[in-house]
Amino acid sequence: MRGSLAINRRTVFKLRQIGIATLGSVKIKILLCGCVALTLLAVANRNRDGSSSLWGWTSDVASLDRSSSPRGRYAIVMNTWKRYDLLKKSISHYASCPRLDSIHIIWSEPNSPSDPLKRFLNHVIFLNSRNGRQVELIFDINKEDSLNNRFKEIKDLETDAVFSIDDDVIFPCSSIEFAFTVWQSAPDTMVGYVPRMHWVDETKGKDKYGYGGWWSVWWTGTYSMVLSKAAFFHKKYLKLYTDEMPASIKEYITRNRNCEDIAMSFLVANATGAPPIWVKGKIFEIGSTGISSLGGHSERRTQCLNKFVAEFGRMPLVSTSLKAVDSRNVWFW
Numbered sequence: 001m002r003g004s005l006a007i008n009r010r011t012v013f014k015l016r017q018i019g020i021a022t023l024g025s026v027k028i029k030i031l032l033c034g035c036v037a038l039t040l041l042a043v044a045n046r047n048r049d050g051s052s053s054l055w056g057w058t059s060d061v062a063s064l065d066r067s068s069s070p071r072g073r074y075a076i077v078m079n080t081w082k083r084y085d086l087l088k089k090s091i092s093h094y095a096s097c098p099r100l101d102s103i104h105i106i107w108s109e110p111n112s113p114s115d116p117l118k119r120f121l122n123h124v125i126f127l128n129s130r131n132g133r134q135v136e137l138i139f140d141i142n143k144e145d146s147l148n149n150r151f152k153e154i155k156d157l158e159t160d161a162v163f164s165i166d167d168d169v170i171f172p173c174s175s176i177e178f179a180f181t182v183w184q185s186a187p188d189t190m191v192g193y194v195p196r197m198h199w200v201d202e203t204k205g206k207d208k209y210g211y212g213g214w215w216s217v218w219w220t221g222t223y224s225m226v227l228s229k230a231a232f233f234h235k236k237y238l239k240l241y242t243d244e245m246p247a248s249i250k251e252y253i254t255r256n257r258n259c260e261d262i263a264m265s266f267l268v269a270n271a272t273g274a275p276p277i278w279v280k281g282k283i284f285e286i287g288s289t290g291i292s293s294l295g296g297h298s299e300r301r302t303q304c305l306n307k308f309v310a311e312f313g314r315m316p317l318v319s320t321s322l323k324a325v326d327s328r329n330v331w332f333w
């Protein structure tokens with residue numbers, strides 16, 4: 001009697017345990033399903049409009065509308081060279097970006113831009129006008145063919161912010177918006193997507209430097225320059241470059257068709273004593289691979305670096321490991 005009771009009790013206890021266990025696993029399954037569903041919902045929402053909106057929460061930085069004043073807008077200064085397809089493609093893209101005020105195309109070719117090209121670009125700009133407002137499109141025609149042209153002072157530039165780009169890289173408008181916001185919080189600083197570094201080359205002697213490309217930045221996690229092929233900076237640096245950059249450096253750049261971006265990094269670092277800011281953003285290269293893939297690129301850049309250090313009388317670049325990311329696009333936290 002006692003024995004059977006004990007067995008019964010044990011069985012009941014066991015059954016209960018199984019019950020709890022199954023109930024538990026059902027709960028976990030429901031929870032898991034809920035998590036997956038929420039994730040899908042969030043991802044779908046994100047993809048739909050590029051901003052994170054979940055249950056009516058919107059945190060769209062761009063919607064804080066400061067775009068009506070020149071301080072809330074920026075100008076694109078684009079360097080181009082005989083690649084009209086790329087130029088058309090990139091202008092067509094950028095014309096659609098909010099908060100863009102004007103586009104300056106730096107033209108250094110012997111022939112003026114053709115009428116069909118102008119017509120095409122103006123039409124694209126017209127199609128992208130919003131609220132009766134149209135982006136201004138200006139060709140800055142230069143007689144001399146020099147890479148220094150891209151940093152010539154632009155008279156009557158309405159915006160403080162300049163977004164300097166090459167014609168063969170495309171950034172989604174959302175990435176540009178983000179970099180612009182970062183720049184607005186540090187308007188003296190250069191803010192860009194393509195970091196590079198310098199390092200002391202002790203094998204070559206005192207005050208000798210080496211140029212570090214993408215791999216070096218990736219390996220060390222530090223950088224001291226952002227390239228002007230894709231960077232925001234204040235328009236005052238155009239004036240500074242035009243007026244203060246030593247003539248010997250400008251000549252060197254014209255002659256070697258290289259390193260104007262390093263010179264600009266020197267100029268800003270010399271003025272601020274601070275490092276630039278690297279922002280995370282999507283980049284699409286639409287052109288051919290460009291000079292950076294040609295052999296001897298790194299040696300030529302190293303030469304520029306040491307030449308400029310000699311001209312400035314010191315190494316102005318400051319290293320950092322800070323990287324700005326859009327917290328809405330970080331997966332976990």
Ligand SMILES: *[C@@H]1O[C@H](CO)[C@@H](O)[C@H](O)[C@H]1NC(C)=O
Nearest residue numbers: 240244245246267270271312
């Ligand atoms: C670098 O900074 C020094 C000190 O502020 C200044 O005198 C010099 O003109 C600057 N050089 C250039 C090329 O801007």
